[in-house]
Amino acid sequence: MFSGLSAFPLTPMNETGIDEQAFLRLIKRLVESGVDSIGALGSTGSYVYLSRAERAYVARLAIEHAEGVPVMVGIGALRVRDVLDLAEDAQKAGASAVLLAPVSYQKLTDDEVFGLYESVSRSLSVPLCVYDNPSTTHFVFSDELHGRIARLPQVRSIKIPGVPEDPLAAKARVERLRALIPSHVTVGISGDAFGAAGLNAGCDVWYSVIGGLFPKTTLAITRAALDGQGNEAVRLSARLESLWALFRQYGSLRVIASAAEIQGLVNPPCLPLPLTTLNGNARRQLAEFLTDGGMDE
Incomplete structure (x- = not known):
């Protein structure tokens, strides 16, 4: 469940609701490509913009059409009460795991974040992945806090943001974290420009945005890194620099x-307002890259 490529698809929507058929097309694309797991309702899946009913619906769709591929479901919300409700919905739908970020409006303390994971982990019957995403939550985990949380029941993976560019520094960063967590808890990289570097540094899994849309491209990088072909993984990732720059x-x-x-x-439109997709020169740059960049068709 917590190794290889975990692909995070969009939740296509407009102001009238979820585009079920478009979402199922994305899920089918992931299943046919052979991804190791699917991450429904992550940040790429716009989970914070959806109601509880909408999130339960998307979770059911993903799980029912995943054809046995494990599905992890995002359960982040502002209040512990709501997180527990979302966790119950995800488990009822048949989720293989849940993903939890410390979502908040007020800046949280370390003890408050630990309390969140403690309350949720003790209520779960499925594994939990800790979502460390300071760019959206504005909370910065210390390795020591990760170590405390990783010892809670059901915690099985930590989704960290990018690693240093220097390979030795990246490896040292992953090793520092591993020294503080139990051996049964995996470390996963996110921030797609760091995918190859994170896997080469010893991460077990790539929690990937582009994997949700271009799984073949992302699988090639993942398999190269995990098969010990680190230079090839870096080369393949470098070919996507135009995409990383837009990110x-x-x-x-x-x-x-x-x-x-x-x-x-x-x-189109496929994002919840007020979010919008690219237009003008940025969209033209992206279209040119997609035409010339050798991404999945």
Whole structure:
């Protein structure tokens, strides 16, 4: 469950509701490509913009059409009460695991974040992945806090943000974290530009945005890294630098949603307002890259 490529698809939508057919097309694409797991309702899946009923619906769709591929479901919310409700819905739908970020409006303390994971983990019957995403939650985990949380019941993976560019520094960063967590808890990399570097540094799994739309491209990088072909993984990732540059400037969600529209895989608009996809020169740059960059067709 917590190794290889975990692909995070969009939840295509407009102001009238979820685009079920577009979502199922994305799920089918992931299943046919052979991804190791699917991450439904992550940040790429716009989970914070959806109601509890909508999230339960998307979780059911993903699990029912995953054809046995494990599905992890995002359960982050502002209040512990709501997180527990979302966890119950995900488990009833048949989720293989849940993904939890410390979502908050007020800045949280370490003890408050630990209390969140303690309350939720003790209520679960499925594994939990800790979602460390400071760019959206504005909470910065210390390795020591990760170590405390990793010893709670059901915690089985930590989804960390990017690693240092220097390979030795990246490896040292992963090893520092591993020294503080139990051996049964895996470490996963996110921030797609760091995917190859994280896997080469010893991460077990790539929690990937582009994997949700371009699984073949992402699988090639993942398999190369995990098979000990680190230089090849870096080479393949470097070919996507134009995409990474757009991610850095506009955010991965806007870029990947725009790519899905350009590829005809979803109907525009596909993001919840006030979010919008790229337009003008940025969209033209992305379209040119998709034409010339050798991404999945």
